Amino acid sequence: MSEYPTELSLIQKKHVCLLYHFASLEYLKGLQVRLHELMQFVDPTLAKVKLQGRDVLLTNSRWGTRDTSENWVQNGRAFLANFELSIARQIAERAFEVYSFTDAYNCGRGLSEYSLNWMTPEEENEFQSRFDDLYLYAHNIDSTLKKSGISGGWDDFDLTVCLAKYPEALGDATALRLRSDITAHSGTTPPRTGVYLPLDDPHGTPQFCWTGKPSGKLKECATFNDLGLEALASVGRQALWLDDYRMYQFVQSHRRDPRLIADSFFKDAVNDPKRTASLVARHAFTSRPCDWIYVEQLHGQPIDFSEDSSS
Numbered sequence: 001m002s003e004y005p006t007e008l009s010l011i012q013k014k015h016v017c018l019l020y021h022f023a024s025l026e027y028l029k030g031l032q033v034r035l036h037e038l039m040q041f042v043d044p045t046l047a048k049v050k051l052q053g054r055d056v057l058l059t060n061s062r063w064g065t066r067d068t069s070e071n072w073v074q075n076g077r078a079f080l081a082n083f084e085l086s087i088a089r090q091i092a093e094r095a096f097e098v099y100s101f102t103d104a105y106n107c108g109r110g111l112s113e114y115s116l117n118w119m120t121p122e123e124e125n126e127f128q129s130r131f132d133d134l135y136l137y138a139h140n141i142d143s144t145l146k147k148s149g150i151s152g153g154w155d156d157f158d159l160t161v162c163l164a165k166y167p168e169a170l171g172d173a174t175a176l177r178l179r180s181d182i183t184a185h186s187g188t189t190p191p192r193t194g195v196y197l198p199l200d201d202p203h204g205t206p207q208f209c210w211t212g213k214p215s216g217k218l219k220e221c222a223t224f225n226d227l228g229l230e231a232l233a234s235v236g237r238q239a240l241w242l243d244d245y246r247m248y249q250f251v252q253s254h255r256r257d258p259r260l261i262a263d264s265f266f267k268d269a270v271n272d273p274k275r276t277a278s279l280v281a282r283h284a285f286t287s288r289p290c291d292w293i294y295v296e297q298l299h300g301q302p303i304d305f306s307e308d309s310s311s
Helices: 010-023 025-052 054-058 069-096 104-111 121-145 156-165 167-172 226-235 244-252 276-281
Strands: 175-185 194-198 207-209 221-224 285-288 291-298
Touching (some): 010 025, 010 167, 010 175, 010 194, 010 207, 025 054, 025 069, 054 069, 069 104, 156 167, 156 276, 226 276, 244 276
């Protein structure tokens, strides 16, 4: 058993808790609430449009009823309704440990095909702002459940930046325990639904997997390549990706590094402290197969996020 780690570093705790948060049933129900709120905004707006007779002014011989609320109700509204049904189905499927992408992308793509000219500019801005917030919320679920590609939907940069944007995501965090009796290898379905950490790589990105059909298999481990390790050593774990000044300094010390120069946006990003972190991140990762260990949630027990020597 000595070959297995016994403790999680501070950053591992935070990243694991973030994945559990985005994969939780409560978070999915939160998406349902946001969609209902959007639909509750639309319905009174449609009633106002009808009362004011806006559609009469939007109907013409060239475009017909394309820009009217009636056209949107008959066509565009179905995408919101289908999105609502898909969330209800996914909530029910969680009882069988079945996880799947949200319908946010399809909904957004479908809605974009239909005119909102029947809304005032203020109403349209409000609608778009609400949908954008909902879409970003759903994106966190989709990134957590992504099993296409080589190494899943998250890497260290993405998780770290996401956590900085949503620190409240740790509000429901529970204590964690590494289960040395529950392990699996990349490419296989692990025996338990939950978050897994790479056994032999302290910098590897955790993954959420599930056993329901179709199952969510473990992908390759996303981890730092040589450039990523250099950035970590230079900037430090707590400042990595988040400290614009230190990331800028690192890039300045690597201005002639061919790994960065080859980036399509190098000239624009190299002198912009707000963009240097993403510049490095685009070239800081690799992936490889590995063994994984299950991280169990200990519900009802508080988690310790204090600094530790391994962070």
